[in-house]
Amino acid sequence: MPDTTSQPVLELRGVSKRFGAVQALTNVDLSVHAGEVVALVGDNGAGKSTLVKTIAGVNQPDEGDIVWQGGSVGIKGPHDAQKLGIATVYQDLALADNLDVVGNLFLGSEIRRAGVLDEIAMEGRSRELLQTLSIRIPSVRIPVASLSGGQRQTVAIARSLIGDPKVVLLDEPTAALGVEQTAQVLDLVERLRVRNLGVILISHSMEDVMAVADTIVVLRLGRNNGIFERDQTTQEEIISAITGATDNAVTRRAARHSEGQQ
Template sequence: MITEVPVPLLSVRGIGKRFGAVEALVDVDLDVHAHEVVALVGDNAAGKSTLAKIVAGVLTPDTGLIEIDGAPVQVPSPSAAHDLGIATVFQDLAVCDNLDVTANLFLGRELRTGRVLDDGRMEQIARRVLRDLSSQIASVRTPLSQLSAGQRQSVAIARTLIGNPRIVVLDEPTASLSVAQTAEVLVHIERLRELGLGVILISHNMNDVRAVGDRIEVLRHGRNNGSFHGPSTGSEEIIAAITGARMVAPPSASHRHAMPTMR
């Protein structure tokens, strides 16, 4: 009996990107399915952020193909990525300390009734989104200046849900966070998966990657260098692929398109 393989939410094929003489990405492949967290790991300058920026529409690839639901698409700008259901949280978060949680969630996308801001509806949606993420922020009217670093990251992740995305890219979301704050953010990532989204998690932290990653994809010198099952792969094997102690052939097409692990 042949089992039909689901079409990935996002598929990138043969992506290449140069900056002058530097090859940042060379023939990179990546798939992301619904209900799946794909951890993208690699050493500094491995190409992780470059790939994230291409998916987010910040950079345009020199070669390769991007598909959404199996259909080729162009992602020439962040607004185009947003229209395709792709949301990204970069390390700088781009939040405003002088605004409260609700204002940050709707920054640039405020809801209005006529010309008047619909504060009530925005507050209602903000509370629902934070509840969906299991956020511990007590009030949607709290200024960000009064929140912890982990709670600020929560707001940045929650903001992605305002546009009803299907794919969320998180660039080092637990960097510089305490153990407790990191645990809270990892809960948010698991909630994104439970909500049916496809998540790309970029991280240097092997504990975080193995805690929430269904699949771990390694980049080395801008090339694919291994695809691993997150829950069952030891850190040593992943680190070997990252450092080049073990050169891993790119996964076969059948492996790349295998049914993702559900949790």
Template sequence: MLALRGVSKRFGAVQALTDVHLEISPGEVVALVGDNGAGKSTLVKTIAGVHAIDEGHIEWKGRPVQIHRPHDAQDLGIATVYQDLALCDNLDVVANLFLGSEVRTASVLDEVAMEQRAMELLQTLSIRIPSVRIPVASLSGGQRQVVAIARALIGDPQVVILDEPTAALGVEQTAQVLDLVERLRERGLGVILISHNMADVQAVADRVAVLRLGRNNGVFSVRDTSHEEIIAAITGATDNAVTRRQARTTEAAK
């Protein structure tokens, strides 16, 4: 559905991305991982239209496309949920879901239609919140995260990018968000999941794409790859605390 072919991006003298390739298929969760400064945020912003690429090209359903601004990505069917969520605490759930995409009838906001659509969407995604009319400020961290994801789905996108969706969440809230990621896959959406949490990655991702110093450093099947192999690709070293702990565990079991 979405493919990056040899994408490079510079900021002055800094080469942020170099010849990066990435593919996302319908109904697939691809985790994008890497150390701080690996280029994950820059890559996401090139897909989302925040930064224009310098070299290479982006393909959408097999044809090259130009993404110069966020509206270009949205028009194609790409939605991005950033880590800061960008929710308005003083507005209720319905107002947040339709912010900038309000339903109008004869130039008047159709509150009934928006509330009905909001309840249908949240029910479809099995999102549990007390009411669609309570201010977002009164929701928990996990509830705020799923509301932000639901807002991204208002425009019926086909690819959703989630930037650290479980960061700073508790165990139960994290499980709620990961359940939602699985439901997005079941609906046939392509999902790019950025995360530092390997447990979350291995719980929901189908493939893991590793970036290191702005370059591809491997694409792994979660089913066939160990946690240690992914850590080694992220760090660029086969000897680290994780691999040493695994070696000790293996030796003790003999």
């Protein structure tokens, strides 16, 4: 378990964001410590994407503070976030299908020697990184287009680590993946924790959230609607916070189950 008594790596304090007449976020708080997986959950339209884009520098908050390692910072664009040490893996992955694994890992961060691409150095670093993360790829020279969905996701996450970030944002990393591929990605999330990275995981899957999260932050209608420790809560409690209702199909099913055991 991460040491949550220490100073968070990243903290949002009272962050609000509006787009014209639409109030997307209102007074949102969130923090992530080194070695902590924070799951950000909520229904469609809850503000999850807006919050991620605010941390990643795509949006700038109208109110509130973003605090990095104890100091207030202004993130004016994605480059500022990357310079701080915030890496984001979006749902579309933004991989180049025509390039091999090495080409994708170093896209925009190529190693050059005397002005020429150092393919040997990039290939060696690629093998080392994938091996460290226990990512199984047939070859680092295989075109990304030929990889499975789970392998593509792990390559995208590995690419986010090239700049040695301290916090990684993962936007729905297991969406549309099968059971085995989902397990591969969740194993990788565990390894990011072991590397003492802070991870913010956006997910609709309660099973995935309960499997890897340390802390679960619920957004509802652009506001905080609960912060839960994973080992002190239940799926029913989280779903109630997401829906804003204490009575729903999940809680009723759980009640019927408990009655049947009595």
